[in-house]
Amino acid sequence: MTRPSFQTQRDQLARGHFIRVVNYHSTPRGARDELARELAGFARDYAPVTLEDLDRLFETGTWHKDRPGLIPVFYEGYRNSISVAAPLCDELGLTGWFPIATSFVDCDPEHQEAFARAHWISLVEEDTKGGRIAMSWDEVAEVSKRHVVFPHTAHHEGFDTVLSDEDIRREVVDSKAQLEAVTGQEAPAFVWLHGSSYGQNPRHDQAVKDAGYRYQFANTMIHRVN
Amino acid sequence: MSATVSGPSSHEGEPAPAELLDAGDIVGLMRACHDRRLEREGIPMVLGLADERGPIPTATAAAQLAEGAAFLDVFDRYSAALVPWARDDDEGAVITAMQVLAFTHFAPGATPLSDAGTEGTVA
Numbered sequence: 001m002t003r004p005s006f007q008t009q010r011d012q013l014a015r016g017h018f019i020r021v022v023n024y025h026s027t028p029r030g031a032r033d034e035l036a037r038e039l040a041g042f043a044r045d046y047a048p049v050t051l052e053d054l055d056r057l058f059e060t061g062t063w064h065k066d067r068p069g070l071i072p073v074f075y076e077g078y079r080n081s082i083s084v085a086a087p088l089c090d091e092l093g094l095t096g097w098f099p100i101a102t103s104f105v106d107c108d109p110e111h112q113e114a115f116a117r118a119h120w121i122s123l124v125e126e127d128t129k130g131g132r133i134a135m136s137w138d139e140v141a142e143v144s145k146r147h148v149v150f151p152h153t154a155h156h157e158g159f160d161t162v163l164s165d166e167d168i169r170r171e172v173v174d175s176k177a178q179l180e181a182v183t184g185q186e187a188p189a190f191v192w193l194h195g196s197s198y199g200q201n202p203r204h205d206q207a208v209k210d211a212g213y214r215y216q217f218a219n220t221m222i223h224r225v226n
Numbered sequence: 227m228s229a230t231v232s233g234p235s236s237h238e239g240e241p242a243p244a245e246l247l248d249a250g251d252i253v254g255l256m257r258a259c260h261d262r263r264l265e266r267e268g269i270p271m272v273l274g275l276a277d278e279r280g281p282i283p284t285a286t287a288a289a290q291l292a293e294g295a296a297f298l299d300v301f302d303r304y305s306a307a308l309v310p311w312a313r314d315d316d317e318g319a320v321i322t323a324m325q326v327l328a329f330t331h332f333a334p335g336a337t338p339l340s341d342a343g344t345e346g347t348v349a
Contacts, residue, residue: 002276004317006305009324012274013298016285019275020332022268031266038267041334058275061283063290072268124265197317198278219321221274 001199004220012221017061019054019222020046020070026078027085028126036088039072043092046070050095051148051188054215058224073097073217075152076121077105079132082139086147098143099152099191099217102175104134119156120193137182144183150213151175151190158193159204172207188214195219237261243330244337252307256322259329270328272297296339301327 002008012018022042027035047065054071057063074085077100089096107115109132116123116133127133135143143149153162154175162171172190179187190213197218198205208216209225216223246254262269275282285291305312305323312319331339 001278003315004320005315006312006320006323007314008276009274009301009320010298012276013272013294013301015282016287016290016294017275017282018272018294018297020328021271021273023271024264024268026265028265034266038334058277058282060286062285062287068290068293122264198276218273219271220317220324221276224275224277224279226279 001205002197002221002223003199004197004218009220015061016063019049019057019063020068022070022072024072024074024085025076025122026124026127027074027080028124029080029084030124030126032084032088035084039088039092039094042070042072043094048093048095054222071095071097073099075099076101076156077135077140077152078127079135079139080126082135082143086143090146096143096147097189098147098149099189100135100140100149100179101152101154101156102178103154104156105137105140106178107134109133121156140179141182141184144185148188149179149183150187151179153190153192154178156193159196159201162204168204168207172204173211176211176213186212186214189217190215191217197221198223198225237263243333247330247337252304252326255304255326255330256308259325259333262329268333269325270333272324272328272332293339297327297331300331300339304330 045067047067047069049069049071053069063069072089072094074081074096081098086096101119101121104112104115104121112133113123113128140149153171155171157171162168176187190208195218197220198208198216212226214224214226216225243255243258246258301323304326308323308326309319330336
């Protein structure tokens, strides 16, 4: 397995094995225009990356479009992912990748602010005015029709706090099954809180592999697992 | 356990990444990329690709290889400037150097790699 290191990063860059990613979290309505400008700049300079594009890059090692690829990632499953981020991606021809903390979506809207504060999900002022903060399951299904949707664990947990077999099943396996039941398609990737890489712990690696994930996203690389 | 995000609404008056690079201020670039307003701006990253099933074929596109070589050059320069103390397997240090690389060379308004040349050479 591939552990993060300076030499690993050097080898990957030297072989042309890299991809650009931009990570976003909450994308509030009040900052929509700024986000639109930033995404428009990316859409002008870079090509969208679909799941099939990423598969092809791993299979061939060679990027096949005329502009370099860029993956905009919108974390957590915020309601503004569908009201702000996804429509901007649609408008600009970008494929958004949406890692979702599935229990955040499941949580009663009345308790979502407390869920967020209890699980390292950052809030903006708009989120504290009352009402739903996370996407609904119908909205998750809607986003999955044009973008890539996958679990960011169930409760926004890191591997170092997911300890028992029950914890692993809930955060790694059940989150995938729940998402797939809603979207009707494969949840192709997984990412731990803090973007921990594959290779940190054999038990957690095996759980991700056995659950059938194709990719694990991490802070220094994307691992192809299955 | 989670903070409500608040902070400056713009970077007005702050030097652009290209200006910091021209001045060779790599520490300033690190500070600037860590000061991104996360409710308004993305965090640019360049991620490596690792196939745990077997080797990935080496890229055959000249442009892709040239870009990788250019990224490698600035990665080594920024690593030497910022984290010369780091072990090879210090993931946090790798992330720090790669964040500065991405912020400096592919965020909107960043300096294209082809212009980076010898500018920003670490003192």
